[in-house]
Amino acid sequence: xxxxxxxxxxxxxxxxxxxxxxxDPISEHNRLYWYRQTLGQGPEFLTYFQNxxxxxxxxxxxxxxxxxxxxxxxxxxxxxxxxxxxxxxxxCASSLGGWGEAFFGQGTRLTVV
Amino acid sequence: xxxxxxxxxxxxxxxxxxxxxxxxFSDSVNxxxxxxxxxxxxxxxxxxxxxxxxxxGRLSATxxxxxxxxxxxxxxxxxxxxxxxxCAVIGKAAxxxxxxxxxxxxxxxx
Numbered sequence: 001x002x003x004x005x006x007x008x009x010x011x012x013x014x015x016x017x018x019x020x021x022x023x024d025p026i027s028e029h030n031r032l033y034w035y036r037q038t039l040g041q042g043p044e045f046l047t048y049f050q051n052x053x054x055x056x057x058x059x060x061x062x063x064x065x066x067x068x069x070x071x072x073x074x075x076x077x078x079x080x081x082x083x084x085x086x087x088x089x090x091x092c093a094s095s096l097g098g099w100g101e102a103f104f105g106q107g108t109r110l111t112v113v
Numbered sequence: 114x115x116x117x118x119x120x121x122x123x124x125x126x127x128x129x130x131x132x133x134x135x136x137x138f139s140d141s142v143n144x145x146x147x148x149x150x151x152x153x154x155x156x157x158x159x160x161x162x163x164x165x166x167x168x169x170g171r172l173s174a175t176x177x178x179x180x181x182x183x184x185x186x187x188x189x190x191x192x193x194x195x196x197x198x199x200c201a202v203i204g205k206a207a208x209x210x211x212x213x214x215x216x217x218x219x220x221x222x223x
Contacts, residue, residue: 033211042199042213043156056210089154098209099143101161102201107154 004105006092012111013082020078021108025094032075033102034067035091036060043091049075050098082112115140115204119214126190126221134185134217136200144203144211145176147185149196156199159185190221 005024013019025032030051035043046065047057051072061067064082069075079086089109095102116139126132136145147159160167160174162183167174171190176183187194197216203209 031209035213037154042215043201045210045212048210091156093156093211099163099203101144101146101158102211103158104148104156109154 004092004094004103006090006105006108008108009106010109010111012113015082015084015112017082018078018080019082019110020076021090021092021110022074022076023092023094023105024074025092026103029094029096029100029103030072031095031098031100031102032069033093033095034075034077035093037089037091037107038087046077079110082110084112086110087112115142115202115206115212117200117202117212117214119198119200119217121217122215124217124219126187126194126219128190128192128221128223130190130221131186131188132190132219134187134198134200134219136183136185136202136214138181138183138200138202138204140181141205142178142181142202143205143209145183146201146211147174147183148199148201149194150199150216151196159198187219190219192221192223195219195221 033048034046037043049069089107093102093104148156164178200214
């Protein structure tokens with residue numbers, strides 16, 4: 001098991017384009033989280049899944065953001081009509097159960113130009 | 114939701130010095146973790162410690178759940194200890210999401 005994997009590691013996109021990120025959690029973990037982190041700040045919660053069910057979404061997750069975890073394994077985070085303010089590191093984490101130790105992937109760094 | 118505050122926000126150490134980082138939280142917790150964020154942005158797990166004391170090499174942590182704080186101790190600091198240290202909790206009353214503090218930025222000078 002190689003831990004939580006995120007793809008791509010870096011993404012540069014033009015304003016207005018759509019982007020999609022992928023997260024592969026640790027195989028036996030049923031909980032999956034997405035966070036966003038901007039320079040000098042702590043990670044901010046975006047959403048989380050228990051198996052395939054999306055249980056909570058932050059107010060930060062505007063209508064342009066959507067996340068899925070169709071079979072309770074990998075997850076995707078899509079941002080439509082990207083804006084410069086979307087530039088950030090997007091982090092994915094997984095855990096076993098609601099209170100289990102969470103492990104993070106290496107993140108996807110998005111730059112919107 | 115639960116509030117997590119870390120102190121100090123910044124810490125500059127001479128190599129070999131000891132230090133203590135603090136994490137205060139506003140409600141009872143089911144999970145508390147300490148992370149070290151490396152220069153490439155990855156969060157490295159240091160401790161899963163909702164209560165009690167743990168040690169791992171030069172690092173140790175103590176969580177006093179009844180008083181709602183946790184401490185991370187770094188002994189004999191090395192330049193590789195530089196980076197940002199985050200405390201994150203899952204509150205009992207706040208739903209099952211990991212909430213982060215603002216971090217402590219540590220710089221260890223040779």
